[in-house]
Amino acid sequence: MSIADALLDPVRAGRTAVAARAAILSEPGGRFVVEDVQLQQPRRDEVLVKVAGVGVCHTDVVCRGDFPVPLPIVLGHEGSGVVEAVGAGVTRVRPGDHVVLTFDSCGVCPNCARSTPSYCYNFMAENFGGVRVSDGSTPMSRKGDAVNARFFGQSSFASHLIAREQNTIVVSKAVPIELLGPLGCGIQTGAGSILNSLKVHQGDSVAIFGAGAVGLSAVMAAKIAGAAAIVVVEPNPSRRALALELGATAALDPTGDADVTASVKKAGPGGVSHALDTTGIPAVIGAALETLLPNGMLGLVGMPPPDASLPANILSMLVRGVGVKAYVEGDSDPEVFIPQLVQYHLDGRLPFDRLITRFSFDQINEAFDATTNGTAIKPVLIL
Ligand SMILES: NC(=O)c1ccc[n+]([C@@H]2O[C@H](COP(=O)([O-])OP(=O)(O)OC[C@H]3O[C@@H](n4cnc5c(N)ncnc54)[C@H](O)[C@@H]3O)[C@@H](O)[C@H]2O)c1
Ligand SMILES: [Zn+2]
Ligand SMILES: [Zn+2]
Known part of the structure; x- marks a missing residue:
């Protein structure tokens, strides 16, 4: 040697x-x-x-x-x-x-x-x-x-x-x-997707699909950002209840809902400026895209099946000028963002x-x- x-x-x-x-x-x-x-x-x-x-x-x-x-x-x-x-x-x-x-x-x-x-x-x-x-x-x-x-x-x-x-x-x-x-990982992904990636501001409206650890962290971050509407879509009733306690303004059950897009738009109201998918389910992503107001943005963080394609109508996107982007780890620069998350926690906001x-x-x-x-x-x- x-x-x-x-x-x-x-x-x-x-x-x-x-x-x-x-x-x-x-x-x-x-x-x-x-x-x-x-x-x-x-x-x-x-x-x-x-x-x-x-x-x-x-x-x-x-x-x-x-x-x-x-x-x-x-x-x-x-x-x-x-x-x-x-x-x-x-x-x-x-x-x-x-x-x-x-x-x-x-x-x-x-x-x-x-x-x-x-x-x-x-x-x-x-x-x-x-x-x-x-x-x-x-x-x-x-x-x-x-x-x-x-x-x-x-x-x-x-x-x-x-x-x-x-x-x-x-x-x-x-x-x-x-x-x-x-x-x-999970918390910086959810919170970072809202604060760093989508850059949600005071008065914006947000729809969050899936209320696991990532989605619920996104809910808490949307509240920190001052979003006027935070609409959560989640089939698990206890997760919907927790989402409401953490700051969601509406929590919808997609089970048996034939038109989730319409339900989110109603709660929005009128649609949302920002949406986040944490499910990775193509049909959910397709519905999420249609909830966006003009110039809106959809962030993708959920792991999809390996062979899934984006279920998007390009003309519908074009006439509203909406976007979609995949986000990794909430665009976090961990050296800066993790201490910031700890501070939010100490302040009782996360x-x-x-x-x-x-x-x-x-x-x-x-x-x-x-x-x-x-x-x-x-x-x-x-x-
Ligand atoms: N992009 C990244 O950097 C990154 C980082 C961490 C985690 N992830 C991924 O993010 C995803 C979410 O992570 P998690 O820990 O919160 O997982 P999770 O499984 O706890 O959360 C997903 C939630 O989606 C809900 N759901 C199922 N079907 C639904 C439907 N039709 N409509 C709405 N909601 C529905 C589930 O009930 C669940 O609560 C995972 O796929 C994970 O691998 C990505
Ligand atoms: Zn992870
Ligand atoms: Zn590198």
Whole structure:
């Protein structure tokens, strides 16, 4: 081994590995098994975090299922915890800091350079590849065999993780750290889609399709923005009730409604200036587009089936001058936006804790069942 290799690989270089526990997925659609693993000490640009809590996002559910990720893998991309060690080149993060882990980005492509890292040119490799993009290695092993542990640059379904400084966000110690993980994905996606992407302003009207963690975060953000009308469409009655408590001005049940577009327009009233789809269901997206007032905008964030096309009537769009755009992670620059979300929470304007159901780490499979059958909006595993 050359000296350069030794510096790159702290374990082979003789620095002690960290004993950890991780929930490993070994086959598509399988159950997670919590096992003993070894984590390397952080490299030059990396951070070792002791995980305090980790949210379950619908994207974890999709990646446990058909979305192709390398196996075996540790999923989890809404981790939060306390920094235990940092690499020699890390300047922004220190041991003892409370941190939220977020999506990873390369830091050097044109979109990273203009502070829009959620549109990083290397987003797929950085977040879904399972290994370090720099050299294809992974910081985790099980009985000497490699385990993919770079999911969203964190793989936080584990007692400890290795992230990069790039996707580690230092947050206030005034909020219980174990609950902050969902700010790293679901909540920043919903809130950011309203505040950063659609740029909803005072007096605007908003329709939000789907009231899961992303949709309900969008509701809270639309209230923060001062939207005059916030119309939610959601089949689950308890989610509709919560949407109304969090600021929705109307909550509609699409079940058995032959003309959801007309119902939203009536509640709008007249239509909405902004709409957000969190369902990924093509028919819902088609209905959402037709609710838009002239010059309106529809944001897409829900994961659609892989073969779905946009169900849009182009002439109808043209005569109203409406737009549609897919948004990733709420156009968030996490270093700026996550601390801002924490501040909204401290000010009582973003009560995202109301979306959370706590599970122990060993109940990870039950937490996935609860999010899949709709009984938990945002499960958070507490370590
Ligand atoms: N674009 C991104 O960056 C990004 C980030 C995070 C999550 N996501 C995706 O966003 C989506 C939402 O995430 P979530 O955690 O809120 O998921 P979720 O499954 O909890 O929420 C979806 C909601 O849509 C509702 N729904 C189902 N059919 C409906 C219909 N016909 N009309 C209206 N609502 C309907 C469901 O009852 C559910 O409450 C997921 O697909 C997730 O993968 C995208
Ligand atoms: Zn980039
Ligand atoms: Zn997510």
